[in-house]
Amino acid sequence: MKGVRLVSSLVAAVVIAACGSSSPSGPTDKIIKLGAILSITGAGGVYGPQGRDGMNLAVKQINAAGGISGAKIQLSINDDASDKAQASQLAQKLIQQEKDVALLGPTLSNSAVGAHPVAEKLKTPILAVSTTGIHIVPDCNFPDTTPCKYVFRDSLGEQTAIPANIKSYADDAHPKTGVLLVAQDDKFSSDGGKIVQDTVATYGINLLRTIKFNKAEADLSSYVTIAVKLKPDVIFITSLGGIPAKIMTEARKQNWTGQFLGGNGFNTATVSKQAGANGAGARSASAWYLGNNFNSNAEFVAAYRAEYGADPDQFAAQGYTAIKVLADSAKRANLSFTNIAGDRDKLRAAMESVNIDSPLGPFQFTSTHDVKQTVWVIAMDGQGSFTLVHEIKAS
Amino acid sequence: MDQQIVIAIFIGSIYALFAVGYTLVFGILDILNLAHSAVFMLGAAITYSLVVNYSQSFWVACVLGVAASALMGLVIEHICLRPLRRRRAPPIAALISTIGLALIIVAAIEQGRPGTIFRWLWLDGANSVRFPDGTVPNPTWHVADLTLEASKVAIIPISIVLMLVLGYVMRYTQVGRGLRAVAENPRAAQLLGLDVDRMISLTLIVSSALGGFAGILFGIALGDISPYIGRDYVEVRGLAVIVLGGMGSIPGAVVGGYLLGLIEVLALVVVGSNARAGVAFAALFLMLVLRPQGLFGAQLRDKV
Numbered sequence: 001m002k003g004v005r006l007v008s009s010l011v012a013a014v015v016i017a018a019c020g021s022s023s024p025s026g027p028t029d030k031i032i033k034l035g036a037i038l039s040i041t042g043a044g045g046v047y048g049p050q051g052r053d054g055m056n057l058a059v060k061q062i063n064a065a066g067g068i069s070g071a072k073i074q075l076s077i078n079d080d081a082s083d084k085a086q087a088s089q090l091a092q093k094l095i096q097q098e099k100d101v102a103l104l105g106p107t108l109s110n111s112a113v114g115a116h117p118v119a120e121k122l123k124t125p126i127l128a129v130s131t132t133g134i135h136i137v138p139d140c141n142f143p144d145t146t147p148c149k150y151v152f153r154d155s156l157g158e159q160t161a162i163p164a165n166i167k168s169y170a171d172d173a174h175p176k177t178g179v180l181l182v183a184q185d186d187k188f189s190s191d192g193g194k195i196v197q198d199t200v201a202t203y204g205i206n207l208l209r210t211i212k213f214n215k216a217e218a219d220l221s222s223y224v225t226i227a228v229k230l231k232p233d234v235i236f237i238t239s240l241g242g243i244p245a246k247i248m249t250e251a252r253k254q255n256w257t258g259q260f261l262g263g264n265g266f267n268t269a270t271v272s273k274q275a276g277a278n279g280a281g282a283r284s285a286s287a288w289y290l291g292n293n294f295n296s297n298a299e300f301v302a303a304y305r306a307e308y309g310a311d312p313d314q315f316a317a318q319g320y321t322a323i324k325v326l327a328d329s330a331k332r333a334n335l336s337f338t339n340i341a342g343d344r345d346k347l348r349a350a351m352e353s354v355n356i357d358s359p360l361g362p363f364q365f366t367s368t369h370d371v372k373q374t375v376w377v378i379a380m381d382g383q384g385s386f387t388l389v390h391e392i393k394a395s
Numbered sequence: 396m397d398q399q400i401v402i403a404i405f406i407g408s409i410y411a412l413f414a415v416g417y418t419l420v421f422g423i424l425d426i427l428n429l430a431h432s433a434v435f436m437l438g439a440a441i442t443y444s445l446v447v448n449y450s451q452s453f454w455v456a457c458v459l460g461v462a463a464s465a466l467m468g469l470v471i472e473h474i475c476l477r478p479l480r481r482r483r484a485p486p487i488a489a490l491i492s493t494i495g496l497a498l499i500i501v502a503a504i505e506q507g508r509p510g511t512i513f514r515w516l517w518l519d520g521a522n523s524v525r526f527p528d529g530t531v532p533n534p535t536w537h538v539a540d541l542t543l544e545a546s547k548v549a550i551i552p553i554s555i556v557l558m559l560v561l562g563y564v565m566r567y568t569q570v571g572r573g574l575r576a577v578a579e580n581p582r583a584a585q586l587l588g589l590d591v592d593r594m595i596s597l598t599l600i601v602s603s604a605l606g607g608f609a610g611i612l613f614g615i616a617l618g619d620i621s622p623y624i625g626r627d628y629v630e631v632r633g634l635a636v637i638v639l640g641g642m643g644s645i646p647g648a649v650v651g652g653y654l655l656g657l658i659e660v661l662a663l664v665v666v667g668s669n670a671r672a673g674v675a676f677a678a679l680f681l682m683l684v685l686r687p688q689g690l691f692g693a694q695l696r697d698k699v
Contacts, residue, residue: 039521040505040520040521041502041520041521042521042623044521045505045522046521046522046523049508049520049521184669212669213668213669213671214671214672215627216627216672217671217672218409218617218624218628218629218632219402219405219409221402222399222402222403222659222660222663222664225402241523242522242523242525242621245523245525245618246618253544254398254542255537255542270522270523276528277528
């Protein structure tokens, strides 16, 4: 009896662990196998599930419309648990065992530096859907600066987004001083911090202090107290998950009334909701804005609401766009469905010339495989959503 | 600096309340219950779900959250500890089994999203959420240069009263004497007519109820409830606290909790932000070298 109990516990554990995966059923002659590596759990679990939902929606729409020249897309969602080592193991498995023609992800930049070099080495296109750190494209093997041929990105890099956000706020309000609060224990956050440090002086802002912390700090109020005592005009926050919201809440409780500026970590309704009224006005530069009413976005938002009964966010839009990008490329790539290595190369070549309308706006890749798109400066509305502040067109 | 001392006392209270549950089980069983951090998280998560998803008042939800945590204590005893005790497995086996249960509890909450089998338990997956504004009255006072938030201030007396009650029960009541007898020598306690299994179950229930309650206070005061609050924020620090205070000592856990809170905050103010964790654990290392039994622990000796 005890043995049965143990076995059933183990089975339950395996079932729990497997809950994140999904794959369409039903055999078809031609299948385009794609594998997504996303952070469904762990620190990036705030962002990964929305990316997954966006991707699944696009796959469902494309397959319902007859697929790509008759071929159906089969997408597998794989949870890297926000862990770099797990992300690179998954990349290896999806390429070598599952024979996927292209990969998507990972959610976090920290995981991307593990997974992307694997895809590059095994000559398989990988499309980053939400990684915004530095050295993602084209130098995926940094410090080796040889451009990676198989790595693409459809997410707005922080090197573009953070300076755009700081510039737009500096133009509007002419702040003089700032304090940076940066999580030092993940690549996304520390890269963001470095970009802030490198940018502020250009716009006349004196960075009074950089305060580093680790994400595993129960209470951030000690750090916030130090920041608030310096009476800065702006507090910059580069961190993931619920941390920006905690910092905003604490700073407002301490009666600080200045401006919060941040990075991609702000760009999900989850964070805006968690910050609530304390986050009202906090600005970031986003790859996407919910309220944009051009066709490709309006259709996406309506379809997403119909499918999931909730508003999409930037990560859902980027996941959705990634599938559309791969579908458009596959359509033009004349895939053989027999020679996997050849098909991966054809797909890679076709991706370089993609030019579609997406929820992110008109979408192309730059010559370095980075996204070329409009930047939307948005502000938290204090009620769990965002308002549009500025639109900065791609130059 | 004054504000930082207030913060240290507040966070120290959370560490202490969490560590008291840890040390209670260690004191009785000589086993580290590493599922304690998952129970801490579960107490907060269930209370949040009852308030937000089942529209219960906070006070009802809080009672049910603590009850669910206490129940999880029984689960820990019956699944992770008792079967191994029957087989006379070494303490390391129980340590591993509690880690396993902790992983399962965290995974169950992580998977709780609309449409999944755990949706009745939790709907926010890996997200970090907070109680809606107004769940409990939480005014903020500005006294001189200090910012005092009601929910954080309240934690300090609540924790101290709870720990005093526990100390009284352990020292002066029949149950407490029974528990101490089991801690001293389970076999002799059994021969004296004590139901050892029942005593151990009681220990797990009390320890887990305290752990779950600490989680709820944490969620209210810090506005952060996610599947990872136990693992990321208090698990290792709880261990540090009971080592500082003396393994198995309740007063030690209390003093250790406040001491760690103070060391962390002083490290931040004096040394700098990126050295905070390093300084705290350097202090722990020093304690292990200079006084391995901790502040309140008995002299360590090998049991023969």
